Amino acid sequence: MLQVIRSPNVHDVVVIGSGAGGGTVVHVLTGLGVNVTLIEAGPMLNPAKDFKEHMWPHQVGHRGAGDAAEQYFDKQQWGYFNAPNGYWDIEGEPYTTVPGTTFKWFRSRVIGGRTNHYGRISLRFADYDFKPYSTDGLGDDWPITYEDIAPYYDKAETFIGVTGTKENIRSAPDGIFQTPPDPRVHEILVKHACDGLKIPCIPSRMAMLTKPLNGRAACHYCGQCGRGCVTASNYSSSQVQIFPAMKTGRVQVITNAMARELITDGTGKVVAVSYIDKNTRTEKQVRCRSVVVAASACESARLLLNSKSARHANGLANSSGVIGRYLTDSVGFGLSGRIPALEGLPKHDSDGFGGMHMYIPWWEYAKKNKEFPRGYHVEIGGGFRMPQLGMTHGSCRRHEGYGPSLKQKIAGDYGVTVSLAGRGEMIPNQHTYCEIDPAVVDRFGIPVLRFSFRWTEHEVRQARHMQATFQEIIQKMGGTVSGLANPEREGEGISIGGTIIHELGTVRMGNDPNSSALNAYCQAHDAKNLFVADAAPFVSNPDKNPTLTITALAWRTAEYLAEELKKGNV
Amino acid sequence: MSENNVSRRTMLRNVALAASLGGLPADAAQHVHNAAAEDKKATGVYKPKLFTPHEFTTLASLSETIIPGARAAGAAEFIDLLAAHNDELAAIFTGGIAWLDREMLRRHNTPDYVGAKPGQQTALLDLIAYRKNDSPELGPGIRFFEWARKMAADAYYTSKAGIAELGYKGNAGMTEFKIPREAIDYAMKKSELA
Incomplete structure (x- = not known):
C-alpha cells in the first residue's frame, strides 16, 4: 500500500516551477513578507560549478561533442557548453503525438528553468496585441489591456534590467531601458539596408546589464549568455530572484519534486500539492492555503488535467474544457547570406552580448489587406563567433577538396555570413492542442501529454513573406542568399511546432468562465486559491518573445494574491 | 597559440573588473580560477582507446x-576518443581506413594507405574528395x-592554433563594448550602402 507523507503544517503559498513565472512570484511575494514554498522538478543550480562560461572547446577532450559524439548524430540534448538545464527528451518521461503530427517539447528541470539559458530578448506586447479579435476577427481578445499590464512591464524592466532605446514604434512599445551596447559591423550593414527598404531596425531589447544593478555586475561582453553568467549580468530567475529570495528566509525550496496532482476538498479549493520525491520515488504532499502553478505552459496544463476528482471530472479549473486547447508556438523561419562587404574585414572582438544588438520590429501593422494576419520580428545573427564544432561543416561541404586551398576557403568564410530569423505570431487552431494520453504514463506513474500540432495557411503565408523580405535585405547589403528552402516544408522552411520554445496558451485567461480557465488575474474561475503564472494563461502569442510578459503578468498575479491573502479571501 | 592565453588573462582581468563594480560572489571567482587552471593541464602521450596503432597512424x-x-591539433586523438564511445562512428572510421588500404592495394599493389607514395595517396584523395566522382566503386x-x-x-x-588562424x-x-572604427568604415565602404 502506498504511503503518502503529508506535511504537518499548512503552507501559505506553494509555487510549482521556478522559471520566469515562478521566480517572479517568489520574488514579489517574499518581498511583500509572504512565506512561500517552491517546488522544482529538477535539482538546485550552482552557477559556479554548473556554468561553462569562458571555456574554450579545446579544454575538453570531446571539444563539446559529448562523451559519445552525440552532436555528430543529432542526439545531443542541449549544447555541451550551454547552461545545463534542458532536454528535448527526458529518459522515463515521454510525451506522445497524435499520428501524422509533429511537435517537439523542450522541458527544463532545474532551479531557474529555461531562464538560465534563454535568449533574453525582452519585448513588450503592443496595445493591439491584447485585442487580436477586435483587430482582425481571429482568435480572442485578452481580458486585460496594455494599460493594465504596463505598470508591471515597468516593474519587471526596472528590476531585471533591460537595454533599449525610445523609438515610438507602435509594434514595439518603449520601456524603462538601460543604454544598449553599440551595434556590431554586420548589424550596421543590416540597419543601412533596412533604412533603404523603409524597414525599422533598432537596438534590441535584452535582459542584460550595461550598468550594475542591485549588486549584479555590468556585462563583460563575452558573448556567452547562453552558457549562464557567473556574474549574473543577465537575467535568470535563479540568480536574480530565487537566490536573493532564499536569503530572506521566507522561501523554502523543495528540489527534485515532480508535481503529480493538486488535491481539492469538498468545496473545490486546493488543499495540498501531491508530488513525487524523485530522490526516494515516494509520494509526498504539502498542504497549502493557495497554490501558484508555474510549471511551463504545457506542464501546467498536464498537472491540472491530471488533478481529477468527482467535482472536477475533466481536471481542475477545467469546467470550460479549454485546458490544453489554444496551444501555439512562434512561427520560425531563417535565411542567411554571404556578404562580400564583410570579406577581409579587420578582425576584432565582436562577442558583445550573447545575442543580437539590433533587431527588426514588425512594421506592417497598419497595412490593410496584408497577405497574412498579424506579424513577426526579425533577429539578426553574425560576427566573428567563437569557433565551435560544426562551424566549418558548411564550408567543407560547399568547397570540398582538402589541403591548404580548403583551409584558405574556410578562413575566407569566417564571419562573412549574416543570418536573419523571423519570429511570428501563430493563430490558435482546433488541430493544435495537448491532452492527456489515455495509455501512457511516465516513470512516476503520471499520465503524459499527447500533442497535436498543425500550421495553417496563415503561418505558411507568413513564412513566405519572411523569405521574400530576408532575400531583399540580404540583396540590399550586396549579399547572396545561401540555401533557399521551401518555406512550406516543416523543419527546412517553417519551423517544427515547439522548436522555437514559445509554446503557450494552454490554460487561457478570459472574462467568460465558459471559454476560459482563468480570470483577469490568472486566478482559476473554478478554484479561488489556484493561480497560474507562466505562459499558459496567454490568450494569443504575439510576435514578441513571451518571457517579459510572463514576468509582468506573474508580478501582477503575485501582488493580487498577496492582497487576497491579506484580505482573507483565499 | 599564446594568443588565447593572452586573451584569457585579459578576460579574467575584465571579469574581475566588472565584478568589482557589481560584487562577484566568491564561488564565481573560484569558477574563473578553475577555468584558468584547466588550461594548464598537462597532456602526456596519448594511447589510442579504439584504433589499432596502424589505424591511428x-x-x-x-x-x-x-x-x-590537424595532426598537432590532436585530430586523431579527438576522433579516437569519440569513436571509442560510439559504435556508429567507430564503424565509419575503421571501415573507411580499411577501404583506403584495400583501394591502395588494388590500385598500386602497396600494402596500405600510409605506406603508399604521397603522389599515390593524393591521386586517390583527389577522387574521393569530391561528390561529383560518386560511383559504386568510389561511394564508400x-x-x-x-x-x-x-x-x-x-x-x-577548435584548437588553439586553428582559433588563432x-x-x-x-x-x-x-568593460565597454566597442567596435574599431576602421572595421565599420571598411565594411560600409565596401558595401556601398553609405
Missing part, C-alpha cells in the same frame, strides 16, 4: 593531409572522406 596522416596542422570512400574532413576541420578549428579575438571580455 593512418588517421593522423590523413587528417594532416586534409587540414595541415567519398562518404568516409566527408566524415574525415569535417572531423579533422572540427579538431583543428581564424583570427578570433573574443572570449576576452570588455
